[in-house]
Amino acid sequence: TRTSRPQRILKAVQRKATVGDPQSVITAIDHFCRHREWAMNVGDEKGSILDSVVSEVSPVTVLELGTYCGYSTVRIARLLPPGACVITLEFNPDYAAIARQVIQWSGLEDKVQLVEGASGDWIPWMKEHFGVQAFDLVFLDHWKERYLPDTKLLEECGLIQKGTVLLADNVICPGTPDYLEYVRNSPRYNSHYYRSHLEYTKAEDGLEKSVFLGY
Ligand SMILES: O=C(NCCCCCn1ccnc1)c1cc(-c2ccc(F)cc2)cc(O)c1O
Ligand SMILES: [Mg+2]
Numbered sequence: 001t002r003t004s005r006p007q008r009i010l011k012a013v014q015r016k017a018t019v020g021d022p023q024s025v026i027t028a029i030d031h032f033c034r035h036r037e038w039a040m041n042v043g044d045e046k047g048s049i050l051d052s053v054v055s056e057v058s059p060v061t062v063l064e065l066g067t068y069c070g071y072s073t074v075r076i077a078r079l080l081p082p083g084a085c086v087i088t089l090e091f092n093p094d095y096a097a098i099a100r101q102v103i104q105w106s107g108l109e110d111k112v113q114l115v116e117g118a119s120g121d122w123i124p125w126m127k128e129h130f131g132v133q134a135f136d137l138v139f140l141d142h143w144k145e146r147y148l149p150d151t152k153l154l155e156e157c158g159l160i161q162k163g164t165v166l167l168a169d170n171v172i173c174p175g176t177p178d179y180l181e182y183v184r185n186s187p188r189y190n191s192h193y194y195r196s197h198l199e200y201t202k203a204e205d206g207l208e209k210s211v212f213l214g215y
Contacts (some may be wrong), residue, residue: 001037003171004094005037005039005087006039006068006069006094006095006098007098008037008087009029009032009039009069009098009102010069010098010102012028012029012031012032012036013025013028013102013105014105015028016028016120017105017106018179019082019105019107019164020106020107021106022074022075022077022078022106022107022108023078025074025102025105025106026044026047026071026075026078029069029071029102030043030044030047030200030203031203033132033143033199033200034200035201038198038200038201039068039069039197039199040068040199041068041069041071041072041143041199042072042075042169042199043199043200044069044199045196045197045199046150046194046196046197046199046205046206046207047071047072047075047166049196049207050072050075050076050139050167050207051075051079051137052069053137053167053207053209054075054076054079054080054137055079056087057136057159057165058081059080059083059084059121059135059136059137059165060083060084060134060136061084061085061086061087061132061133061134061135061137062080062084062085062086062087062136062137062138062139063086063087063088063089063126063135063137063138063139063154064075064076064086064087064089064138064139064141064201065088065089065138065139065140065141065142065146065150066089066090066140066142066143067089067090067095067096067099067114067142068086068090068095068099069095069098069099069102070088070098070099070100070102070103070106070114071102072139072141072169073088073102073103073108073112073114074102074103074106074108076106076137076139077103077106077112077132078106078108079113079117084111084114085111085112085124086098086112086113087113087115087130087132088112088113088114088115089091089115089117089122089142090115090116091116091117091118091119091120091142091143093116096114096116097116098137100114111123112128118140119142119150119153120146120149120150120153121148123150123153123154123157123159124153124157126159127157127158127159128158132159133161134158134159134160134161134164135159135160135164136163136164136165137164137165137167138151138160138164138165138166138167138169139168139169140166140167140168140169140179141168141169144170144174144175144176144179145176145178147168147176147178147179147184148176148178149188150178151166151179151182151183160212161212162212162213162214163211163212163214164211165175165209165210165211165212166183166189166205166208166209166211166212167207167208167209167210168183168207168209168210169205169207170198170205171193171205171206171208172196172198172204172205172206172208173203173204173205175195180208183208183210184208187213188214188215189210189211189212189213190210190211190213191207191208191209191210191211192209192210193206193207193208194206194207194208194209197208
């Protein structure tokens with residue numbers, strides 16, 4: 001096909017959403033992915049759970065691993081107070097290029113830092129490069145086999161501190177068994193599973209929220 005799925009998602013936003021109105025961007029993407037073409041956004045059902053966790057934590061600094069088209073980036077950034085920001089990491093340059101435009105259309109570019117590259121390469125530089133002390137919230141939504149190694153790397157780099165909340169997408173589908181086992185059995189995390197469904201489908205999926213208790 002001539003255009004890519006992310007390009008068709010951006011088109012749907014440009015056609016249906018209002019510039020500067022994040023909710024209309026979210027609604028346009030959900031409508032397109034439910035009625036035209038499935039895509040791996042966190043979606044409206046799990047998105048509402050994400051919203052409630054963001055509102056509860058009211059984070060100043062958020063790390064998102066896996067931007068894709070920027071759908072969850074917009075969901076998070078729209079709830080942040082002035083001065084708060086989300087750093088979002090995307091490995092795929094084509095996804096990143098679309099996400100920048102989706103985030104811009106929503107008018108939230110001042111609250112978002114989109115970084116292109118591999119999480120394993122960037123995490124060790126976060127403190128130095130972004131002046132981050134520790135993250136208040138980490139949303140894991142990238143390669144499922146990277147959830148555990150990147151969580152351990154974040155711990156080692158001192159980017160997870162007492163009270164940091166990890167929220168992981170897709171812990172059932174596609175699944176992140178080693179990550180789940182780690183956060184559920186570690187004495188250093190308090191974990192809770194929010195049962196839901198795989199975006200735009202009836203298949204089971206859910207989000208795992210894990211609060212770091214400190215050393
Ligand atoms: O693979 C996913 N996300 C990572 C994409 C690549 C990230 C690249 N990157 C970014 C930063 N570092 C690396 C994903 C997959 C599915 C899914 C579920 C069922 C199915 F049949 C097919 C697919 C659902 C999701 O909700 C997902 O998030
Ligand atoms: Mg996901």
